[in-house]
Amino acid sequence: MTDFLIDLFSDLSEYLINFFTDRNFSYETAEIFKNIINMFLILCVSAISWVIAKWIIVEAVHRVVMKTDNKYDDELVRFKVVEPLSQIFPAIYIYYLIQFAISDAVWVERIRTWCFTWNVFSGMLILMRAIDCIQSIVDQILEEQHRKFSTRGYKQVAKIVVGIIGGLMMIAVFTGQDILKIVGGLAGMSAVLMLIFKDSLSGFVASIQLSGLNMVKMNDWIRINSRNIDGHVVDITLNTVKVRNFDNSVSTVPTAALMNESFINFSNMQEMKARRMMRTIIIDADSVKVADKNMIDTLNAKFSKLPRWKEYIDKRVSQSENLSDNMVDFSKREISNLELFRKYIEFYIRANFQEFVKYKPVTETDENGNMSQYYYVDKDEFAKIHGLSAANEYLSERNGKWIIRDFRNFVRKNSDLNFSRNYAKMDEIKRRDFLSRVFLEEDAKDTGTYYPFRYRRKDMYINNEIKDWVYPVRYIKKDGTFVENGHLMVRQMQQTATGIPLEVYAFTKITEWAGFEVVQSEFFEHLFSIIKEFDLKTFQFTKTEEYGKIASEK
Secondary structure, three states: OHHHHHHHHHHHHHHHHHHHHHHHHHHHHHHHHHHHHHHHHHHHHHHHHHHHHHHHHHHHHHHHHHOOOOOOOOHHHHHHOOOOHHHHHHHHHHHHHHHHHOOHHHHHHHHHHHHHHHHHHHHHHHHHHHHHHHHHHHHHHHHHHHOOOOHHHHHHHHHHHHHHHHHHHHHHHHHHHOHHHHHHHHHHHHHHHHHOOHHHHOOOOOHHHHHOOOOOOOEEEEEHHHHEEEEEEEEEEEOEEEEEEEOOOOEEEEEEEEOOOOOEOHHHHHHHOEEEEEEEEOHHHOOOEOOOOOHHHHHHHHHHOOOOOHHHHHHHHHHHHOHHHHHOHHHHHOHHHHHHHHHHHHHEEEEEEEEEEOEEEEEEOOOOEEEEEEEEEHHHHHHHHHOOOHHHHHHEEEEEEEEEEOHHHHHHHOOOOOHHHHHHHHHHHHHHHHHOOOOOEEEEOOOOOEEEEEEEEEEEEEEEEEEEEEEEEEOOEOOEEEOOOOOOOEEEOOOOEEEEEEEEEEEOOOOOOOHHHHHHHHHHHEEEEEEHHHHEEEEEOOOHHHHHHHHHOO
């Protein structure tokens, strides 16, 4: 097209010169009229090319994009990626045709430089918008896959690279120097550039490490004690990480600081649905004593319904019947009220475990010494979860009990296989089928143990939009407050001047802050109220009777 216009304007210029000189105009005057007419025509051609690019090509692309079923290409319209194309075509025509409207070669070269620079700027604008578009598409894909990953840092780096390359090209055009020579000159200024972009470079490296090592993601709950920050991550950029604290204030932390300083990330706790409860009760050492028969009988009657309690008491009573042997046999030691209180706390927590339906392997050895693993299940419970047809297909009887045969194939057929990540792309029929299926999830700590679960729908309000999310829900065998597969310890700590610390270390299923504090408070309120049944006292430094005792001694 440009070759055609060049030939056309060349012929037109020659015609105009001859036209005016034939009418007794001087050559200089004829050239001025020729330049004016050509300039008007060049502007018309540029304007027509802008209209064609703006209202025909760009609008046609927008209409095609909006009519497709693919929602990702709609981002091209939202970010106006192709619109700067309409700015490129007029500059191209002016670049090639301006020689027919201006006789001065210096000014022709200047205008061509401006046109080329303008097209470089337009190309940079297209690439910048394309980067925004790609980032938006990637964010949507990650959101559909329920992956909390920030791409803003990478977007900013890509924009910096485009800006640097575009800037070097424009400088090379204006100065008339080879771009490689300019880059070589900048290499000598590397120390200055490193100083200028120090924060950006360190932030970029830190963001790659944070994301690659899965240390911080969007919406993670983090705590940085050295900076008094405690809240959720709301934004991750090239240089900074924004954290919304629980008092609704927003703290900004350099990205590199998260690699150089220690911080706590509570996201794994939320994903595991288990939050640690670790608190001590200070026992008055003077109240610790040997439990007599009357106390044991009273506690047995009071806690008879507590699982494991009676069996433990009967075992310890039988062991401690002959205290003369406790010097040579540790198991025959006397029973203290502190021991009874410690075991009560442990049994009480175990009685309130939340138990899920799980398929745990049992290793058995036959008469030849060969070891085999079997998954024993309750047939009625299995059929209720997976259906009667699955029970008939996978269950077989062994020694009067039911086991899952070909367990590997059973796991393979009931694995998620990333179905949940493709949920947003499913139609309504496939979604109903997906939500009705039962999947298997392997225990993160106990390899080989699997939990059956189903997905549930949940509408979440994110970024001013209602999002349709799915989340896994395990089958509950017995509901409770504490987590079964978490650590459980009720231990006696080193004695101090204030008494004997008795630490309770357990995990609750409540991970939300306010709910967790309620559960923790209610649990220890129960312990403080029940401790008197064991003739124990908690240490309190400002007890009135102690002051009275000191005063009477004086």
